[in-house]
Amino acid sequence: xxxxxxxxxxxxxxxxxxxxxxxxxxxxxxxxxxxxxxxxxxxxxxxxxxxxxxxxxxxxxxxxxxxxxxxxxxxxxxxxxxxxxxxxxxxxxxxxxxxxxxxxxxxxxxxxxxxxxxxxxxxxxxxxxxxxxxxxxxxxxxxxxxxxxxxxxxxxxxxxxxxxxxxxxxxxxxxxxxxxxxxxxxxxxxxxxxxxxxxxxxxxxxxxxxxxxxxxxxxxxxxxxxxxxxxxxxxxxxxxxxxxxxxxxxxxxxxxxxxxxxxxxxxxxxxxxxxxxxxxxxxxxxxxxxxxxxxxxxxxxxxxxxxxxxxxxxxxxxxxxxxxxxxxxxxxxxxxxxxxxxxxxxxxxxxxxxxxxxxxxxxxxxxxxxxxxxxxxxxxxxxxxxxxx
Numbered sequence: 362x363x364x365x366x367x368x369x370x371x372x373x374x375x376x377x378x379x380x381x382x383x384x385x386x387x388x389x390x391x392x393x394x395x396x397x398x399x400x401x402x403x404x405x406x407x408x409x410x411x412x413x414x415x416x417x418x419x420x421x422x423x424x425x426x427x428x429x430x431x432x433x434x435x436x437x438x439x440x441x442x443x444x445x446x447x448x449x450x451x452x453x454x455x456x457x458x459x460x461x462x463x464x465x466x467x468x469x470x471x472x473x474x475x476x477x478x479x480x481x482x483x484x485x486x487x488x489x490x491x492x493x494x495x496x497x498x499x500x501x502x503x504x505x506x507x508x509x510x511x512x513x514x515x516x517x518x519x520x521x522x523x524x525x526x527x528x529x530x531x532x533x534x535x536x537x538x539x540x541x542x543x544x545x546x547x548x549x550x551x552x553x554x555x556x557x558x559x560x561x562x563x564x565x566x567x568x569x570x571x572x573x574x575x576x577x578x579x580x581x582x583x584x585x586x587x588x589x590x591x592x593x594x595x596x597x598x599x600x601x602x603x604x605x606x607x608x609x610x611x612x613x614x615x616x617x618x619x620x621x622x623x624x625x626x627x628x629x630x631x632x633x634x635x636x637x638x639x640x641x642x643x644x645x646x647x648x649x650x651x652x653x654x655x656x657x658x659x660x661x662x663x664x665x666x667x668x669x670x671x672x673x674x675x676x677x678x679x680x681x682x683x684x685x686x687x688x689x690x691x692x693x694x695x696x697x698x699x700x701x702x703x704x705x706x707x708x709x710x711x712x713x714x715x716x717x718x719x720x721x722x723x724x725x726x727x728x729x730x731x732x733x734x735x736x737x738x739x740x741x742x743x744x745x746x747x748x749x750x
Contacts, residue, residue: 390543399439438582444566466502493552533735534706582702586710666729671698
């Protein structure tokens, strides 16, 4: 009887065969398509700061709020709803609104998610046959049957499609989704996986005369991003614009549980960022990334693209400081932050899309590292190659 590939018997271990290196992979995960989208409503950050300041009676707070908004280095954000609109403001101050907010999430998330997902699969000959897995990612809305079911039905995907939901992994959730998708397509090389991320933070906005609410509202924007991932044989040619996932990584920092805290209250889903978070990032990023690069035969000098989660200026700055690279090395992250704010899981897909479309590089391949942060605090990321030609 033929022994299954990769299985070690007792005799193998006794002869030291367990010390042999693992068999090199025969397939790699490849991002074949990327699509992004945003709500049509664009909010100017400076104008919004003035509107928020008008909500406070305390003159000191009114003066402080524009400074808070200015420090975000955000120019505009896209929001599904205007949380400062009088009717929503009145609603948001009522107790026990969580169910209504989740219904609002569904109402606004479905059309955006369907549009982005449809564009992500538009080059597939038969999406219903080819998409074997749908990974739906969000931290801003919980309802089932939810957006994933609506996408399956409205795109006429197969009713046998493997659905997976990634909730409450915060800003790093796209990395979790991509890692899971790569595992799937390598096990099912005849199928593709679509990772669909959507965040509608605006439905959770609360203004209760609390400056912490102001800080939260000043950062978060709404958006949607999708990637289609397939499997490809190692060393086989790929189309320009393809992204090879070389490796993925996850690392839980020590004693950092307070850094990012997501919660569900009777009024809304909440996100609390500790003042210690930038220090956790500075202390934690470089050791992890350097180790991951080393196991791939790389060092930081070999990295052409740094996709750092655009969660706010301190997130990018402390990540860059930890890595010993200039902050401007993460230029696409700064651009996404300025135009969209922090879209949680969606943000890195926007950054990757810009890197793929950047045609300035003359090199046939651009090697990159993308990473973000989840509650824990956990560093989640990928090492990738963008195929230029």
